[in-house]
Amino acid sequence: MKSEYTPEDLLPLSGIQHFLFCRRQWALIHVEMQWKENALTAEGRIMHQRVDDPFFTETRNGVVIARSVPVASYRLGLSGVCDVVEFVPLSLHPSPIGGGDGGEGVRLPNRQGLYLPAPVEYKRGRPKHEPADKAQLCAQAICLEEMLSTNILRGYLFYGQTRRREAVEFTSELRTLVEEMSAEMHNYFSRGYTPRVKTHKGCRSCSLADVCLPVLQEKAMPASKYIKQNIEG
Template identity: 70%
Template sequence: MKSDYTPEDLLPLSGIQHFLFCRRQWALIHVEMQWQDNVLTVEGKQLHERVDDPFFVETRRDVVISRSVPVASYTLGLSGICDVVEFTRSPEGVRLPGREGFYLPAPVEYKRGSPKREPVDEAQLCAQAMCLEEMLLVTIPYGFLYYGKTRRREPVELTDELRRLVRDATAEMHAYMARGYTPRVKISKACRSCSLADVCLPKLQENVIAASRYIKQNIEG
């Protein structure tokens, strides 16, 4: 991966979740600039609207809570918004303007559903932490995922493995963007809940691929 990207190179940080969920979905949104809402995406937006207030800062004992925090990494080539960043008083943290002592940041990401089998949400959270680390010159060992369906907050350890997943996915995203490449359809159970099913047309694409394979094997061959 390149050591530095320019501001024009930065990709939306939130796209890493789309990319790991389905590379074709990510390319349709970020390369071809196509998007459609469904009930799941609308519910997700409503949850974030209740959370995101860029002018809201709250203090609870030794914790400073800041919402809608803009972040960026010129090493990863990402920029975005953290739903919430909690700064907890810690000798391993950083100084905050107008406050005494040191505070360790931890990103908190809000999701409408429940925990997923694949670490797509964890990767997005880790990418936020890696941006904060680059901006604040601090090491962030953990973050949190809050799920609207379970109404529970899950701690996430930001492991070397998770960080490697973020770096590899981000490098692949930049490669796709540079090529203007949209992957072919790979039908899975996730297609049923995808908001871009009417744009992607997975069944139609599968039939086209099958037809072209049939022609090549039985007619041209």
């Protein structure tokens, strides 16, 4: 991983979820620039539109809620938009859960006191065993940490089917996963590389199945082997 990326190097932060779901899907979208929508992606897009108001902030019980917050990390080489960032007054936490080295929180313009930031990501469906959603949220937190010079220990995933939010702890293991996936994404992108992958159950719900043709590409053989078998004989 580079020690620092330039603005021209930044990749979409949301891609880390695609990358963990399927590296080939990520490459088709972000390297080959191919995209098709299906019912599942449409549901997710509509859900995000409901919270997509970059000029809207509100305060509920002292908590400042900011929507569609642009974020970037030049260490990870990622940029994107947080659905929601909640800034919780430090006074509401007798035992601080985040903030800087001393848990002091951050200051907000035209507001008194210190606040602890926490990203909130909206997802269709329900909580998953796979770490893709958590990794995307953690990447958002790392961006916010870099921008605000603070530490963030947790954020939240809100799922459309359960209508509940799930707390996500930003452990060292999750942070390491984000860093490794970010570096691998940049490696693929710089090489213009689209990997071949084995079919899996997620292929059935993938909007790019007709583009990817997972069954055909799984059966395909390298050109050198084809020539050897069918031409050189």
